[in-house]
Amino acid sequence: MFFRVFSTECLKLKRTLALWMALVSPLVMVLIQFGITWKASDGLVRDGKDAWPVMVRQTVEVWTLLMMPMFVTLETSLLAGLENSGKNWKALLALPAPRWMVYVSKLVVTIGLLWTAHAVLIAGTAASGLMLKLLHPALNMGGMPLSPFAVPMLRVSLSTLLAVAIQHWVSLRWHSFTVAMGFGMCAMVVGVFTVQSKALGAWFPWSLPIRAVLDGATGVDRITVFAVAGMIVVASAGCWEFVRREIA
Amino acid sequence: MTDFVIRTDAIGKLFRGKPAVRDVSLHVERGSVYAFLGPNGAGKSTTIRMLLGLLRPSSGDISVLGLDLRRHRSEILARVGSLVESPSLYEHLTARENLEIPRRILDAPRSDIDRVLGIAGLENAGGKLVGSFSLGMKQRLGLAQALLGERELLILDEPTNGLDPSGIQEMRLLIRQLPTTHGVTVFLSSHMLSEVEQVATHVGVLSQGEMVYEGTIGELAGMRQSCLRIGVNDPGSAAVLLTRHGWDVERAGEYLMSLDTGAGAAINRTLVEGGFAVHHLAVESISLEEVFLKMTRAEVA
Numbered sequence: 419m420f421f422r423v424f425s426t427e428c429l430k431l432k433r434t435l436a437l438w439m440a441l442v443s444p445l446v447m448v449l450i451q452f453g454i455t456w457k458a459s460d461g462l463v464r465d466g467k468d469a470w471p472v473m474v475r476q477t478v479e480v481w482t483l484l485m486m487p488m489f490v491t492l493e494t495s496l497l498a499g500l501e502n503s504g505k506n507w508k509a510l511l512a513l514p515a516p517r518w519m520v521y522v523s524k525l526v527v528t529i530g531l532l533w534t535a536h537a538v539l540i541a542g543t544a545a546s547g548l549m550l551k552l553l554h555p556a557l558n559m560g561g562m563p564l565s566p567f568a569v570p571m572l573r574v575s576l577s578t579l580l581a582v583a584i585q586h587w588v589s590l591r592w593h594s595f596t597v598a599m600g601f602g603m604c605a606m607v608v609g610v611f612t613v614q615s616k617a618l619g620a621w622f623p624w625s626l627p628i629r630a631v632l633d634g635a636t637g638v639d640r641i642t643v644f645a646v647a648g649m650i651v652v653a654s655a656g657c658w659e660f661v662r663r664e665i666a
Numbered sequence: 667m668t669d670f671v672i673r674t675d676a677i678g679k680l681f682r683g684k685p686a687v688r689d690v691s692l693h694v695e696r697g698s699v700y701a702f703l704g705p706n707g708a709g710k711s712t713t714i715r716m717l718l719g720l721l722r723p724s725s726g727d728i729s730v731l732g733l734d735l736r737r738h739r740s741e742i743l744a745r746v747g748s749l750v751e752s753p754s755l756y757e758h759l760t761a762r763e764n765l766e767i768p769r770r771i772l773d774a775p776r777s778d779i780d781r782v783l784g785i786a787g788l789e790n791a792g793g794k795l796v797g798s799f800s801l802g803m804k805q806r807l808g809l810a811q812a813l814l815g816e817r818e819l820l821i822l823d824e825p826t827n828g829l830d831p832s833g834i835q836e837m838r839l840l841i842r843q844l845p846t847t848h849g850v851t852v853f854l855s856s857h858m859l860s861e862v863e864q865v866a867t868h869v870g871v872l873s874q875g876e877m878v879y880e881g882t883i884g885e886l887a888g889m890r891q892s893c894l895r896i897g898v899n900d901p902g903s904a905a906v907l908l909t910r911h912g913w914d915v916e917r918a919g920e921y922l923m924s925l926d927t928g929a930g931a932a933i934n935r936t937l938v939e940g941g942f943a944v945h946h947l948a949v950e951s952i953s954l955e956e957v958f959l960k961m962t963r964a965e966v967a
Contacts, residue, residue: 419771426767433758500756509754509811512718513771514743665720666681666712 423515424523431527436496440531441538443489444481448542451477455550455557469557470547474567477543482574482627486532487609490582491602493531497524498589498598507593508665521660525586525653532582536571543567570631577630577641580648581605581623587656623648669696670729671819671851672717677726679712686712687875689726694853694868696818697845701862701883702855704872705962710855711751713872714823717853718748731818744772747817747850749825753808757797761788761807764796765814772815779814785840785848786810802833809840813848820844822854826861834861841865859958873962889957894930896922897946898937907940908933918956921946 431437455473501507511517544562551559585605589598609624613632619625620641630641672694679687687709694700704710715721717728719739728735730742755764765779783792786806796804805825812820825841826834842865844850856862859869869886871879879886896915898904901922908915908922913933915922924933927949937944952960 422770422773426770429763429766429770430756430759432763505752506754506756508715508718508720508750509748509808511720512743512746512748512750513768514740515771516740664722665715 419515420519420523423519424526427523427527430500431531434496434500436493436500436531439489439493439496440534443485444535444539445542447477447481447485447539448546451480451543452546452550455546456554467558468560469550470559470561470563471566473547473550474543474563477539478567478570478574478631481539482631483610486535486574486578486627487581487602487606487624489535490528490532490578490585491599491606494528494582494585494589495595495598495602497528498586498593499595501590502593502595511665517661518657521590521657522653524590525583528582528586529579532578533575536575540567540571573630573635573642574627577626577645580626580645580652581609583649583652583656584623587652587659590656590660668693669732670694671696671731672700672853673729674713674717675727675729677713677716677723677728679709679716679721680724685875687716687872690872690875690877691880692870692877693880694819694851696851697849698867699841699845699852699854699862699865700868700870701859701866702853702870702872703859703862703958704855704857706857708857708872708962709875710857710872711823712875714748714750714821714855717821718746718750719743720750744815745817746819746821747812747814748821748823749805749808749812750821750823751827753804753811755796755804755807758795760793760795761799761810762792764807765811768811768814774815782810782813785813787836802829802836805829805833805837806840809837813850817850820850820852820854822852824855824857826856838865858955860955863954871958871961878961886957887954890952890954891925892927892949893952894924894927894933895946895948895950896924896933896937896944898922899943899945904937904940904942907942908936911936916960918959923952923956 451473454476455469501510510520547559547562550557585602588601592598605624609622609628612618612622613625613628619629626641626645633639633641670693672692674690674692676689676691677687678685678689690713702710702713712721716723717730719735731745733742735742761783762779765782769776769779783789786809788803788806788810791803796807799807809825812822826837829837841852841854844852854862863883866883868882869879870877897920901917901920905915905917905922913924913926913929915924930947930949934944934947
C-alpha cells in the first residue's frame with residue numbers, strides 16, 4: 419500500500435513548478451558558478467593552482483548557505499499547496515490509505531526532490547568543469563576532485579533533513595502558502611546568524627547544513643547523526659498529529 | 667431484518683464546546699437514495715465528515731456497511747465513495763490522471779477509469795487538463811472519482827452546488843440510475859427538498875444540528891395538508907390581527923397560511939373590517955417543500 423500511495427504523490431508532481439525547481443535551481447547555481455570561475459580565471463591561475471577545488475568549494479558553500487534553504491522552503495510550500503489550494507485534503511483523507519502513509523510519502527517526495535537537486539548540482543558542476551577545461555585551458559584544471567565534492571554534499575544532504583521535516587510539518591499544518599514561506603524565510607535568516615555561534619550553530623536545524631560544510635569533517639559525525647535522528651523524531655511527532663487531525 | 671448501510675447512534679459534535687450536531691441517528695437502507703436535508707448551517711456537512719472519518723464524533727457511534735467506523739476505517743472507505751462540497755481535483759493534471767490517484771490507492775483495475783468516465787459522460791475529456799473544465803464537468807469528474815472501484819455507498823454533499831439547470835438535471839439523472847444500474851446506495855445532502863424529491867426514496871431532515879424527521883419520501887408526502895392561503899396587502903400586520911382573533915397563521919413569503927380551512931369567510935370578513943385588502947383566498951395543498959420548511963422553521967423558532 420505504501421508504494422501505491424507514494425506513486426500517487428509522484429504522479430501529482432507532473433507539470434508542477436516543484437518538479438521543475440529540482441532541475442532548474444541547481445542548474446542556475448551551476449551557471450552562476452561557471453560565470454564566476456570563467457571571470458575569476460586570472461586570480462586562480464596566477465598562483466598556478468587548479469581551479470577545480472575552488473569551484474567545488476564555492477558551489478557547495480553558496481548552495482548550502484543561500485540556495486538550499488530557499489529551495490527547501492519553496493518545495494515544501496509548493497507541495498503542500500497541491501492539497502491546500504484545491505481543498506483536496508477532504509477527498510484525499512476520505513480514501514482508504516492510512517494517514518501516516520500520506521504524511522510519510524509527502525516527506526519522502528520532498529527529500530527525493532532535494533536529493534535530486536543535489537545530484538543535478540553535482541552532475542551539472544562536473545559538466546561545467548569539463549567545459550571550462552576544454553574552453554579555458556588557462557584555468558589549469560586537472561581531474562575533477564570527486565571526493566571533496568561528493569562527501570560535503572552527502573553531509574549536507576543528511577544534515578538538512580531535520581529542517582526539511584520541520585518545514586514539512588509547518589507546510590501541512592497551516593493551509594497557507596504565506597505562513598509556510600514566512601516561517602522558512604525567518605528560519606533561514608536566523609540560521610545564517612546562529613551558524614557563527616558555537617553554542618547555537620551546532621543545534622539550530624537551519625544552521626546544521628552550513629556547519630556540516632564548514633566543519634570539514636569527512637564522515638558521519640554528531641551533526642549528521644543529530645539531523646537524521648531529529649528528522650525521525652519530528653517526522654514521527656508530525657505524523658502523530660496529522661493522523662489525529664480533524665478536517666473541518 | 668433491515669440492512670442498513672449507514673447507522674448512527676445519537677452522534678454529536680462539539681466545536682470549542684458548542685454543539686454543531688446533537689444526537690443524530692441515521693438509518694440508511696441498502697439500495698436507497700437517502701436525501702439528508704436541512705438549511706445551511708444545520709450540521710449536514712459536519713455529519714457527513716463524521717461519516718467519512720474526517721471528523722471524530724464527540725459522542726455516539728457510527729456504523730457503516732455493518733462495520734464500526736472507528737475500528738474499520740480503511741476497510742469502510744475502500745467501499746465508500748464520496749464527494750464533499752466542491753470536487754477536490756488537481757487542476758494541473760488531466761481527468762484521467764486525477765482518476766489514476768484514487769485508482770492506485772484503491773488498487774482498482776485500469777479499465778475502471780474508462781468505466782467511470784463513461785458513467786460521468788466524460789469519455790472524450792479524459793486527456794484534457796482539469797483546469798480547463800467547466801464547473802459541471804468538474805462535478806461529474808468528482809462523481810466519477812467517487813465511483814471508482816467497488817463502491818457500495820456514495821456519500822455526496824450538495825452535489826448540485828453551483829451547477830446550472832442543465833447540470834443539475836444531468837446530475838439528477840446520474841444519481842437516480844446509480845442504485846438500479848450499479849447497485850450503489852446513495853446518501854446525498856441538500857438544503858432544498860425540491861432538488862432531491864425527484865430522486866430520493868428516503869429523507870432525513872436536520873435542523874439546528876438535530877434530526878427532526880426521518881422516513882420515506884412517501885411518508886413525507888403523507889404529511890402534506892390542506893391549508894388556507896391568504897394574500898393580503900400587509901401580511902405582517904394582518905397576521906397580528908388574525909392571531910389576536912384566535913387564528914393560528916404563519917407567514918409563507920408574501921402570503922399567510924392557516925390550517926383552519928373552513929374559516930375562509932370569517933378570516934376574510936375580519937381582514938376587510940380591519941382595513942386590509944385581501945387579493946387571494948383559497949384552500950390549497952401544502953407542497954413538500956413547504957412541509958420541509960415548516961419542519962425546519964419550527965425548530966428555528
